[in-house]
Amino acid sequence: MMVASALVSVMAVGLFSIGLKSQGFGEHSRTATEARELAKAKLEEVVAAGIDTLKTQPGTLFQVDTNYSNRGFPIIRQPSIIWHTPNGAVATSTNGTYAEVHATILFWSPLFKNMVTNDYAMIIQ
Numbered sequence: 001m002m003v004a005s006a007l008v009s010v011m012a013v014g015l016f017s018i019g020l021k022s023q024g025f026g027e028h029s030r031t032a033t034e035a036r037e038l039a040k041a042k043l044e045e046v047v048a049a050g051i052d053t054l055k056t057q058p059g060t061l062f063q064v065d066t067n068y069s070n071r072g073f074p075i076i077r078q079p080s081i082i083w084h085t086p087n088g089a090v091a092t093s094t095n096g097t098y099a100e101v102h103a104t105i106l107f108w109s110p111l112f113k114n115m116v117t118n119d120y121a122m123i124i125q
Helices: 002-049 051-056
Strands: 065-068 074-084 098-109 114-124
Antiparallel strands (some): 074 098, 098 114
C-alpha cells in the first residue's frame, strides 16, 4: 500500500510540473503573438506615412513606446530606420533612395523568466 501511495505521489508531482510548464508555453506563445502584432502595426504605420514623410519629418514615428499584454506583461517597441543608396550601401536620409525600417520588440516571457527580443524589418521605397 505504501509503495502504491509513493508511486501515485510521484506521478501527481510529475503531472503537476508538466501542467505548469505547459501553462508557461501557452503564456509565452500568447505574449509573443501580441508582440508580433504590435510590431506589424508599427511597421504598417511607418509604411502608411510614406517615404517622403520619413525623409522630412520622422519624429513621432520612431518613438519607443510600451504596451502591455492581456496578462499585464510589458511589450516595448523600438522602431528604427536605416537609409540605403541604390547599391545597398548605408546612407543618410538626404541621399538614401530606400529605407529599411525595423521594429524591435522586447517582451517578458513567463516561460523563460526574462525579456525576449525579436526584430522585424520592412523595406520602403
